[in-house]
Amino acid sequence: MKHLWDVHFLLLILLYLLGAVTSQVNPGVCRYPLGMSGGQIQDEDISASSQWSESTAARYGRLDFEEGDGAWCPEITVEPDSLKEFLQIDLRSLHFITLVGTQGRHAGGIGNEFSQMYKIKYSRDGSRWISWRNRQGKQVIEGNRNAYDIVLKDLEPPVIARFVRFMPVTDHSMNVCMRVELYGCEWLDGLVSYNAPAGEQMSSPDYPAYFNDSVYDGAVIHSMTEGLGQLTDGVCGLDDFTHSHVYNVWPGYDYVGWTNESFPSAYVEIMFEFDRIRNFTTMKVHCNNMYAQHIKGFRQVVCHFRSEADWEATPLAFSPVEDEKNPSARFITVNLANHMASAIKCQFYFADAWMLFSEITFQSDTAMYNTTLAPPKTGLPPNIQPEDDPTHKIDDSNTRILIGCLVAIILILVVIIVIILWRQVWQKMLEKASRRMLDDELTASLSIQSETFAYNHNQSSTIIEQESNSTYERIFPLGPDYQEPSRIICKLPEFAQSSEEPASTSTAASKSTTTTVIQDGAPHYAEADIVNLQGVTGSNTYAIPALAMDLLSGKDVAVEEFPRKLLTFKEKLGEGQFGEVHLCEAGGMQEFMNKEFLFDIPEDQPVLVAVKMLRSDADKNARNDFLKEIKIMSRLKDPNIIRLLAVCIYSDPLCMITEYMENGDLNQFLSRHEPEGQLALLSNAPTVSFNNLCYMAAQIASGMKYLSSLNFVHRDLATRNCLVGKNYTIKIADFGMSRNLYSGDYYRIQGRAVLPIRWMSWESILLGKFTTASDVWAFGVTLWEILNFCKEQPYSQLTDEQVIENTGEFFRDQKRQIYLPQPVLCPDSLYKIMLSCWRRNTKERPSFQEIHRALLEMQP
Known part of the structure; x- marks a missing residue:
């Protein structure tokens, strides 16, 4: 993280020295923390009207910090209509401020002070103070409802200031404490x-x-x-x-x-x-x-x-x-x-x-x-105040010298940046000399373990949160009522060793603590058991609450050991940090399957399978996660979900063998076909009827209905993650993220994983909430893909940044959000299903059971 800060800092210097920088400020982009939580704002630049004690001084008023007694607290009780108390921040230069964040004093459970409301005053010169008002003239900003949640509020309009004061407001006498952060960027216009x-x-x-x-x-x-x-x-x-x-x-x-x-x-x-x-x-x-x-x-x-x-x-x-x-x-x-x-x-x-x-x-x-x-x-x-001495303009000769110096400095900075980046790469090469380099930037980005996507067993909206100390991590537009969900402390439960697993590969998972985010409404800090594992291709993260531990308890499901020599390599499907996915032919697979699984293939013919392979140099945690993934996958039994067929775990590399479908993924399948009609006849292209499109969509809804019944959240539902078999059979998988073919479907956020933002709901992008309702949103986009025969990427007319800005419009719900248009082949009844999947309120979106029933009713 220090290296990332060094690179960011040098890049800022580089941009500054380049001279005439762009001064057009975009409030939707200018949303970086200015240094209270990150420590870039020094203690001497934080002051206050008073303090309760030395341990609640102004310097402890940093958002998300628990030093001292956990916050800034004024000396006396704050009275109604009294604006005597304030916490002041000096940014040292003019800044364009678009967002503010506040938090109360929790102090590990011993504190419960917060400010329910506050006002903001700002100044550009330290002498004339201006009271902030919103566009309707209101000064009071709604603050915190408890002592631990972070509440972010957009400043509409934004302010240009060097000094900012937070002034707690109450409607009755009460003790208040505050932790704050400012978000924006430097005001380069001057x-x-x-x-x-x-x-x-x-x-x-x-x-x-x-x-x-x-x-x-x-x-x-x-x-x-x-x-x-x-x-x-x-x-x-x-x-x-x-x-x-x-x-x-x-x-x-x-x-x-x-x-x-x-x-x-x-x-x-x-x-x-x-x-x-x-x-x-x-x-x-x-x-x-x-x-x-x-x-x-x-x-x-x-x-x-x-x-x-x-x-x-x-x-x-x-x-x-x-x-x-x-x-x-x-x-x-x-x-x-x-x-x-x-x-x-x-x-x-x-x-x-x-x-x-x-x-x-x-x-x-x-x-x-x-x-x-x-x-x-x-x-x-x-x-x-600087001294009042005269200044001199730079003449032409000096200008040439100045330009030469700036160019030299820029070149030196570029060399320093290259050295820093090369040092990071070299360190990784030394640590894992036996690991071969990944093919491209996308697969390298899959090594980030914090926010990746696949079937995620989830109660409410429990997700694993990536901690980031990056000073330049942007807070995207959130609207006036954004509340960061409460944080809870969770334990990683021990994973019971299977008696059927060989001792050489079975290892009990150790206990650890993980910071998670839960849905709004949690009244206080809680504790729950969580199983968290990273898939071998970087595309799986399972989060399993203790309330649903039945998937990991009870009698183990027998999964047969398959002879490696019967696997014939056909094609590499994808690659991630811990392993690879290969398309293989498995000979004699029918002999290793139990009676409940039937193949529509003669016994003497090989079966097409996908093989997830763990790299032999994977560490202990990755091996444990791989075994857990096998155990969970063995319990997923639905005709529209890819099944685990067999494993190879008696020797390295560890492998799990899953179904694969002869027609590949749905995205590629539909892109090679055309709708029935005169155009298809003229081009002699293969066709798919509207009824078959509905049939495939109904199968996806059925598979998701099964996953949602287990409280699993997929988090990456799209046509690229659906496989097509004979007679338009569909099975839901999770290989899409690891495939270079679909790198353009994922947006990479600095310090985070790649995100399929064009399929994600507004609450997943802005609030980090992943629930069955967010999977319903993604199903609506998947249905849109199907009706367009996957000829166009969702929101193809928008850039990635505009897609993210559009989610802010969904949150604000001021009728300015952009919806995916109705496909040409799509009847009104089917487009209404799509629109219902994209409703702003998650509770108003239909369930997968309702969607499945509606799609079945449309079929003849």
């Missing part, structure tokens, strides 16, 4: 305020629109002064100004706008103040262009620059090209020609009756100073 005329109202009988800057945090009378607002909130207005990104607001909300009737001079003047002298390269202005409504971007902009006390005599003028063909809103980029300034005053000339702006951003390099000189005053508190 803009500390803009002054502009107040936005105006457009009178229209159809839609009266209000173009005021509704979140401006400065003074607003006839003009706006000494503040920031919607022009810097990272949200670009829509093409049609009558609609907004924000739900349930007035027309024109996204824009700040003016009419030329109010400005005899024919221009609007906006002045921008920055934290220090900067070398400006460009200014980007996001403008509406609904020219049919007499709205256009500016005809010309004239910018004046102030680097020291006086404004430069010669302004810069820029005239963009007018566009009366495309009414879409767009950014207009103004070249600022590397002017040095700490303030810019721009006059935007009207091109039509109205001018509407939603975002103005700047790209710049921070001005460089002599060692004997200091930057100008920035309005910071006296104790950290």
Whole structure:
């Protein structure tokens, strides 16, 4: 983890030294912890109004830390309507803050203090403090309901600040304690305020629109002064100004706008103040262009620059090209020609009756100073105010020298990064010299054991959580009501050694503790027995609560030892950290099977099987997990679930032999076929009828009905994990993740496993909850694949990041989420089943029993 931090840190330096960095802030991406929980914020930068004792001082107010007495606690009881107590954080520089997290004091069960509500104040200079308000003007933020859960709240609008104060609020006298974290990213624009005329109202009988800057945090009378607002909130207005990104607001909300009737001079003047002298390269202005409504971007902009006390005599003028063909809103980029300034005053000339702006951003390099000189005053508190010495611009000769130095530094940093990465690789090679390298990045990523997917036996939504200390692990958009589920302490139960297993390969699992996450509603810390194991291909993780230990108890199911010499290798299906999956032919398999399993193959012909093989250099834990997986798989008996046929465990490498189907996986099978019709006749392609599509979907629902009856959660249901046999027989498997063929179906998150996000429910992506209801969601996507003959990836028009952002819309449920479209072959009744699988409320989704029954009713 330290190496990852080193690489992240060096990359940040590299980006900073590259000069004109992008300053366009995306609130959906700018969501990284700023250092309370990770320790990057130093103790001296955390202060408070008071403290109960030295062990509850401000420095202990770090989210998810239990040092001291477990939190910051003020000296006295907090009274209603009293805002005297606060916990203050100094970020040392301006940051764009999009999310805050709070937690109470638990202290291992001896504490029970938390803040049910709180307010936030922030400051950019340490002297002027601003009370945060949401877009509806509300200041109070709902806090914690207990002492241990972490509650994350989106700041809508986000704030730009260096100093932030958390101020507990109560409706009655009570003791409160707080642990906090801030999420966001550095504010690279350096803009500390803009002054502009107040936005105006457009009178229209159809839609009266209000173009005021509704979140401006400065003074607003006839003009706006000494503040920031919607022009810097990272949200670009829509093409049609009558609609907004924000739900349930007035027309024109996204824009700040003016009419030329109010400005005899024919221009609007906006002045921008920055934290220090900067070398400006460009200014980007996001403008509406609904020219049919007499709205256009500016005809010309004239910018004046102030680097020291006086404004430069010669302004810069820029005239963009007018566009009366495309009414879409767009950014207009103004070249600022590397002017040095700490303030810019721009006059935007009207091109039509109205001018509407939603975002103005700047790209710049921070001005460089002599060692004997200091930057100008920035309005910071006296104790950290730089000296008031003059500055000098960098001339052209110095610029060339500077560029050469920066290039040299960049090359040195690149070399350091390569050395760090190579050292990590070399260490792994030394530790496991006998293990051959994996084929590509995807299979290498499967070595991450924390969050992988397969049949997961699960009561409620118990999952194994990956602990990550990465400072740059992003918190994705969660909405205002996100609650992190309670953490519980769990034990790994001992695994009873089977009398039928040879002593050389049987090992009892040791006791260990594992942090898990359980579904909302758990009233306190609890303790439960959990079996957790990693599949040989990196694709299986079983979590089995003690309440369902019947699967691992009682008389063992006999699994025959199969002679290795009767296995003939055909093809490698997949590969993971601990082993491989091979397609093989097994000769004489019929002799080794019990009577309840029948093959539709003559006894003298080999049977097509999948062989999971554990690498001979696998460690003790991997071998134990492999044996547990055999024991669990031996108890899965359903016509639509892949069966365990036999094992090879008397010698290395350990193998389990499962069914395989002659037609391969459903994704490849359907992609080679066409729907019945004239087009298929012309192309002479093989076809599949609609009735057979429904028949295959019903079999998948039947298999999932069986798994859900055992409280197993698959977590990777998709056509790639369904195998096809004769007469459209379907059996559910789990090989998909380990196959290079499907690497594009998985999204890799830094420090975590690869995730099939296009099949995952919103609560699985955002909250880490995996239940039968999330499998139902994935079934809806799988059904969509089937009706499209697997010709298209789900949400193919969206990038992976947009898919994740779309899950945030499902969570907020403000009617802006994007659903998969109705396939051409799909009747309304079947599309209604899909939509029911994608309902926002998990309790409103149908069960697999209901889905199976509905699909059977559709068949003739």
